[in-house]
Amino acid sequence: MYKVLIVDDESLIRKNIEFSIDYEHLPLTVCGLAKNGLEASELVISQDPDIIITDIKMPVMDGIALIHELKENNIEKKVIVISGYDDYEYLRPALTYGSVDYICKPLDPQELNRALLTAVGELNREREAQRREESMTAQIEQNRAYLLEHFFTEIAQDRLRSQEEIRQTLDLFHIRSLASGYMCFAIGCDSASDMSALDFNCFVLSLRELFSNEYTGYDVFFAQNDADLLCGVIASEHPLREVELGDAVAERSERILQFLTDSNHISVTMGLSGVHSSEADLPEAFREAATTLHDRFYQSASPVRCYTEVFSSHTSTQLSLLDIEKKILQSISSSDYTLASANTGLFFDLLFSSGQFQRHTQHLALRGLILHLEEFIYESGISGKRILGLLDDVRQKSASPEHMFVTKQNLDDLILEIIRSISANRNEKYKDIIQRVLRYLQENYASDIGLNDAAEQVQLTPSYLSSLFKQYYGKSFLQCLTNLRIEEAKRLLKDPEQKIADIAVKCGFSNSKYFDKIFKKQSGYTPTEFRLKKPE
Template sequence: MEFMKLLVVDDEALVRQGICQGINWPEYGLKVVGPAADGLEALEIIRQEKPDIALVDIRMPGMDGLELLKRIKELDSGIKVLILSAYDDFTYAQAAVKLGAFDYLLKPVEREELIEAVLKAKGVRREEREKLKEEERLKALLSQSLPVLREKFWEELLRENSLSEEAIKEKAVFLGLELDTSTGYWGCLLVELENLRPEAGEEEKQLSLLKLTQALGEFFKARGIRAYILTQPNYRAAVLVKVAEGEEREWEEVAFNLHEFLLSAGHEVSAGVGSLVRLNKLYRSRKQAEEALGYRFYLGRNSIIFIKDVEPPQEDFYPDVYEREEELLPLIKRGERERALKLLQEIFAEIKRAKVAIPAVKWWVFHIISLLARALYELGEPPDTLWGQRDIWQELESKRALEEVEEWVKELLSLFLDYLEWKKGNKNKWILGKIYEAVEKRYGEADFNLQSLARELYFTPNYLSFLFKHLTGENFTDYLTRFRIEKAKLLLKDPRLKIYDVASKVGYTDAKYFSKIFKKVTGLTPAEYRDIA
């Protein structure tokens, strides 16, 4: 049991003794401290023992009960003071209550009445202590949550219908942020990672974002610039910087230097830079930064774009783009590769020059891909013949720059034109012969696969895979594996060769993986096959 402390203050020794010893206070969860014969002695005990409850005589020499009560109130200690008085005087009682006395008891006080009054004070004191503990616990939690609350505060400033200046000041003080809302300007710079692999997992992407925010922090810390950095959706970071009035040009210099620093540190990023605004209008700069970052579509990756340099995009194509499209389709259908690719390049150059809006560009590209798909159907083949399980629309949506879209469309167009050439039947036997020749020559190379073969023969992997399957009825990868295992069988007949030597000679760097593939194809491990052979 946790005991509360009880202090008895009375100038009469018999009274002190009677109260302290005449009642078994530990039985009620109370420990007697002191006692004290006057107010000054009581104050010293209060400072040392910090009692919870005090029984105080109102009339004492030196410092009386009312003066002691006044001093206790000044200490703000939470002590519950019960006044003991031999005078049934309303003026005394009124003064005691005004000074914060918990109760006013008349001498001689009955034992049960005294115990009841003290226990009542104890109950109130316990509730106050529990409430104080809860407040302290909540304050500790609040202190731990301050970084999150500060980030929410900045996020709120980045949303439209933002806070008033008065609300900003109030919240900033609460969060311990030194913000002067009456002077200077604020700008938002939005940084986006460019080198995230599409197949990367969430952990890898978040780790890349964390490295970026750390680099941003290092940049500003090294230059003594106060900046606030927030992570944003789509693996972006928002940088908020204050610029003093009259030093607006410094904002552009900071942005340029930051972008150069990030690129030199190996971070592939593009950045959009908003204009300078007052703090309560920071959401405007954030919106402008996002708009500027979108302009990267025309300038390419690893760009820095200022909103002041952004021209409004054209909402649609110029008529001559549609006319060029009408020229393109016949060239594609006739299989005129060189002319078709050249015309496609000219169309994209016009799109870039005219700054056609991104949605319009992607719609037009998807329209072209749809026409290629329809042409395949007309040739009696579904689009999956060339594209397999690729999500064409998702691939298009993932392109962040116009030059990437152009290269991607050229790849699909080349795949289609490769198919047309195959359909004519001019190269079938020659290509198949080249494939067999390459396998015979390079099967022992660990990095020899469909992709490297396609590069060697100047075809796309998808087309080469389709062609081989169409001509032989077998997947190229299966054929290469079977070929390597047949060569391995011959090598295993030589007892001087270790299993890992055989694996290495047929293109496998991992002997365990080789053994697994060997058993999958033959039903035997290499060692078992060697014993039989």
């Protein structure tokens, strides 16, 4: 049942409207009668009607002011205005309110009920849409913990890297705390014997409960990966400085791990990522946490290892790996296979031959490089059986720390195929750009156009377009345009009726002397000599 509020300054008209409603066929009940907009606005608050039937011209507050007040206060109601034909122009501003219908005086009960039927139909659709949304929200909330853990597990295990999908999922669950600052964590046993002695499920349940109790004022999202007991994200509900968040998380985590060690008589370590505030960094933050946990190069008295501390203790080796990885990707971007291959060699030498990294860290670093190559392929929009086959091959050959069979040659083959695909895509793209520019020149050579005009047509910088012309034709943009104009001039000169000065203008030369000079330079003849020359 929907509630109707009737607003008119004449009591008789209010009653007439009330008695004209088809209650038998419409699910309506009158919840109030008001003699002006002010009374109506009070009843809107107290009675919350679904439909308002109102006159326009009333004392104290008229119908226009009432509709304006609804709009200003974001109060969504179905409004039916009853007024005279001569009030339409006066009413026009109110029609911008989304749900206004208009019927003319004198009141026709059939027309009124048609308008009410339309309003009821809209309300039914809105109520059904709201019901579906609430049902979906309830289902999501019911499964929220499971769905969120699955979502963060996908990221932790490198199966979800799409920034758009990550952002959409966080929006769906109304997760805003990551922007205030977050750290990823990974927890593992320090020995295989400790791990085998654990009642795994009970231990993980205890961990979750400890986190929930210790991290009040924080959002904690759990995830799973194959290598560790538990991993996840710790996010502050309120903005904190990076140092404050890092210290707070480390302090709370130490208390948790100390309790676990004392109560279970096992040695447990936690790796923490750096502090991040962008959801786009989630995959990288999970990798930082895992790398910090498993990198035994760094020794600490604390069971909690922070990524920034680990890196500051052996910056020269770890950062050089990242530097080399960046150089590999930069070399691919510039299509320099020789340099990319050389950097791949440096990467392998440092990672596997220097003796500075344990096998798990080697695996994480190698998987990180492969992941960035995969992201590069995806972002570049390249595909094909061979490139996807090579990518799948290196992924399988780096599946786990115990099964790393990727060679430098495997990566070189993949990189070469990436560069070939990028070059092919670029050539096709640039070919299309050049053809568009040529069409523009053919259609506009008679006008005063230049490199800047053509570059604007294809949304490139003039210098870049100029380099493309040199690359494709071995000549400058101006030379191409001049050749086009001179060839057209030659064609027009075959018509003896056309004056040479007119031909110059038609071909884009405003100065006939300049035209003569350029024509002779291009053809070896002046325009007059060319016209008199016998056809070959």
